[in-house]
Amino acid sequence: MSRVEIMTGNQAAALGARLARVQVVAAYPITPQTSLTETLAQLIESGEMQAEYIRVDGEHSALTVCIAASTIGARAFTATSANGLLYMHEQIHWAAGSRLPIVMCCVNRGVGAPWTIFNDQQDSISQRDTGWIQLYCRDNQEIIDTVIQAFRIAETIYCPVMVCYDGFVLSHTLMPVEIPEEEKVDAFLPPYRPHTILDDTNPRTINPVMFADLRANAEGILCDGYMEIRYKLEYALKGALKTIQDVSDEYALVFGRDHGGLIWEYKTSDAEVILTGMGSIATEATIAADILREKGIPAGVVGIRAYRPFPTEALIRALKRARSIHCLEKAVSYGFAGPVYTDLRAALYGSECDAQMQDYITSLGGRDIQPSTIAEVVLNRIKSDAFDGRFREPIWINCRTE
Numbered sequence: 001m002s003r004v005e006i007m008t009g010n011q012a013a014a015l016g017a018r019l020a021r022v023q024v025v026a027a028y029p030i031t032p033q034t035s036l037t038e039t040l041a042q043l044i045e046s047g048e049m050q051a052e053y054i055r056v057d058g059e060h061s062a063l064t065v066c067i068a069a070s071t072i073g074a075r076a077f078t079a080t081s082a083n084g085l086l087y088m089h090e091q092i093h094w095a096a097g098s099r100l101p102i103v104m105c106c107v108n109r110g111v112g113a114p115w116t117i118f119n120d121q122q123d124s125i126s127q128r129d130t131g132w133i134q135l136y137c138r139d140n141q142e143i144i145d146t147v148i149q150a151f152r153i154a155e156t157i158y159c160p161v162m163v164c165y166d167g168f169v170l171s172h173t174l175m176p177v178e179i180p181e182e183e184k185v186d187a188f189l190p191p192y193r194p195h196t197i198l199d200d201t202n203p204r205t206i207n208p209v210m211f212a213d214l215r216a217n218a219e220g221i222l223c224d225g226y227m228e229i230r231y232k233l234e235y236a237l238k239g240a241l242k243t244i245q246d247v248s249d250e251y252a253l254v255f256g257r258d259h260g261g262l263i264w265e266y267k268t269s270d271a272e273v274i275l276t277g278m279g280s281i282a283t284e285a286t287i288a289a290d291i292l293r294e295k296g297i298p299a300g301v302v303g304i305r306a307y308r309p310f311p312t313e314a315l316i317r318a319l320k321r322a323r324s325i326h327c328l329e330k331a332v333s334y335g336f337a338g339p340v341y342t343d344l345r346a347a348l349y350g351s352e353c354d355a356q357m358q359d360y361i362t363s364l365g366g367r368d369i370q371p372s373t374i375a376e377v378v379l380n381r382i383k384s385d386a387f388d389g390r391f392r393e394p395i396w397i398n399c400r401t402e
Contacts, residue, residue, distance in 0.1 A: 016147025096131030118366025271300030
């Protein structure tokens with residue numbers, strides 16, 4: 001029987017990894033991720049979790065250990081934040097290019113310089129083009145459930161998955177969490193079956209140097225070149241949209257909790273003004289939407305759970321009735337605008353959704369944002385005569401811009 005306990009987001013992630021029967025944990029501390037791998041160390045030391053806990057000299061090594069473990073057929077897990085994630089960058093590409101179903105939690109934190117230990121989403125956003133699936137959680141229950149789902153997704157299509165959630169806002173905040181039954185998790189998540197071939201009677205080179213054109217192997221078989229391998233990774237990521245939704249639907253059927261799969265909606269049936277975002281900022285937006293409704297504005301929220309692959313068709317369906325869309329972002333694509341805004345604007349171009357759009361940059365480095373402030377800024381933007389269909393510069397909320 002499942003049970004409910006009060007726990008932090010990091011504890012929820014660690015329990016998700018234990019329930020997924022992770023076999024190798026590679027760990028290096030960085031705030032605010034550290035207590036996640038500390039919890040895993042305690043579970044392994046106490047015998048509650050059967051896994052190898054490998055302490056390394058840095059984040060690059062942590063992911064290297066996971067790559068090696070996954071290659072030989074072990075279920076591997078790690079976690080990091082901010083500059084630790086950036087230090088992994090080379091191996092993040094390597095894991096995706098090798099089509100290894102590693103799961104990593106990114107406990108979102110602003111990156112240096114200057115230093116901050118507080119939350120925004122610039123770290124994971126900076127890795128969006130590496131070939132990893134990215135899923136964003138909005139509460140601690142979703143964290144434990146998403147870690148379990150992530151292994152099922154990763155091992156179905158052989159692509160790594162990054163489970164992202166906001167540092168301190170979720171990682172260190174206590175919430176009630178229903179812990180899934182182990183027997184049900186075992187049935188939902190079968191043992192990992194690796195696609196890599198390691199055979200001492202038939203030795204082969206893994207990830208050799210590739211030439212520009214197709215070449216035949218020793219048996220005369222024409223093999224994929226570098227470009228074909230990249231195409232197949234892209235094709236797999238696009239196909240992951242269905243896998244993510246299918247896994248979410250099955251999880252909801254088995255465990256009774258539905259976090260939305262690709263996206264989630266709040267009071268959108270009659271909404272003309274839609275707020276959107278990822279993670280906890282989208283939760284704040286639900287309260288802002290309620291405030292706007294008290295002021296007579298039919299507002300709702302469309303939260304983005306799967307950012308990579310980008311859920312274009314799901315968003316078009318959810319936003320087709322909107323008259324205006326307001327993107328709340330904890331990151332910026334320097335030199336242009338927020339990443340969610342730019343991706344969403346491109347996805348909606350030429351669709352039946354012709355809503356006006358505005359981008360808002362907020363909460364960088366943990367800067368406080370209240371739902372009442374979100375509602376006020378959105379309301380002022382709606383009333384503005386300059387609010388038309390043209391591209392507008394992002395509005396920076398709670399930032400001195402003069």
